[in-house]
Amino acid sequence: MPLASDITIDASKFRAENVAEETKKANKLVESITANSPKWHEVGAAKHREMRETGETPLPVPVYLPEAFNATLPSRDNSRDIPMRVYKPSNGQRSKGVLIHFHGGGFVLGSHMHADTYLRMYADKCQLTAISVGYRHAPEDPYPAGVHDCIDAAVYLVDHAEKEYGAPLRFIAGESAGGCLTALTAFGLMRSRPSHRLSGLILHYGEFDLSLELPSVISYTKPLVVNKDSLERFNEAYLPGMSRAERRHPGVSPLYEDMIGLAASSPTKSLPPALFVCGTDDALLDDTLLMSAKWAISGEAIAKIYPGACHGFTAFPGLSVAEEALDVTVQFVREKLHVEV
Structure with missing residues (x-):
């Protein structure tokens, strides 16, 4: 009997000939937009957020849906609340x-106020109450x-x-930096609320190693949404003065969490099910590959890789790979809810 690998991967997802022409054209457009966009570190983070609201960046003006509403949650600091945006299932x-x-x-950058269409997807297609959390930003x-x-x-x-x-509470979802926060929050719940079992996590192109020392980050230089230089600027604002070694602390970079030990100490002896989504033209590709592989050792991990898709691609309406990834996301949630798919 021939040897078989204990770890398998669909190599076709990484072949250049399997990147759709539509995806290539979208990437060229996004690369041009990225290169010519106002830079937050030049105009200031607060100013850049204002510009996003008023349409002064190449990104479209945020859409606010009338069905969504604002609310707050209490924080550990009694002097402040945490803002949130809520979208409930339609038709009562x-x-x-x-x-x-x-x-x-x-x-x-970014805002919980800019997630209405994303929240609507979960509310209408999965019958969930979807809440986007307005966590505090660096710098x-x-x-x-x-x-x-x-x-x-x-x-x-x-x-x-x-x-x-x-x-x-059944699901936690996040993309990019939000993917990092999703993993850290899930680990935090496993420690502070061990009897609560999440139905699933959705981690779209997450940043899981904030030391930025994985090969796909180090070698990625083109201005396609994010690259090593832009990630360095973000992380320096978020983790000022931290050394590379300090950034690898599992409370900062979830890739370094003892997932085997954490799962073993939980009542279910496993991590919650997790869906990982990433494109192959993304500086953070290795974050998803390594995090999903480690996750699979101690829990269910589904990794979906999209040929040629760039960072943030699920936010591009009408793009085939984006629609496919969002359909997969809905399928994952519905399966975990035991809804007919």
Whole structure:
């Protein structure tokens, strides 16, 4: 009997000939937009956020849906609350669970207010109450402020979601920096609320090693959404003065968490199921490959890789690989909810 690898991967996902022409054209457009966009580190983070709101960046003006509403959650700091944006299932349908979402933006940019269409997807297609959390940003509030906000929001919803929304907290989702926060929050819940079992995590092109020393980051130089230089700027704002070794602390970089030990100490002896999504033209590709492989040792990990897709690709409406990835995301959630797919 011939030898078989204990780890398998679909190599076709990484071959250049399998990148669709539509994806190549989209990447060229995004690369041009990235290269010619105002830089947050030049105009200032706060100013750049204002410019995003008013359409002064190449990104479209944020869409605010009338069905979504604003609310707050308590934080560990009694003097402040955590803002959030809530979208409930349409037509008065009973919620099957609560999903909390942490947006991307390098821990510096982005907003929970910009996630309405994403929240609607989970509410309408999965019958979830979807909540985007307004965690604090660097450089005004560097690490661990944002992590604390995300964990505080999750802990509150573990304790109160049934009463306030008629269903338990079941999913955590995040993209890019939000993927990092999703993993850290899930690990935090496993320690502080070990009896609560999440139905799943959704981790889109997450940053899991903030030391930025994985090969795909080091070798990625083109200005296609993010590269090594832009990631360095974001992380320096978020982790000011931290050495590379300090950035590898598992409370900062979830890739370095003792996942085997954490799973072994949990009542279920496993990590929650997780969906990982990433494109092959992404500086953070190795983050997803390594994190999903480590996750699979101690829990269910589904990694979906999209040929030629760049960082942030699920946010590009009409792009075939984006639609496919979002369909997979909905399928994952519905399967974990035991809804017919």
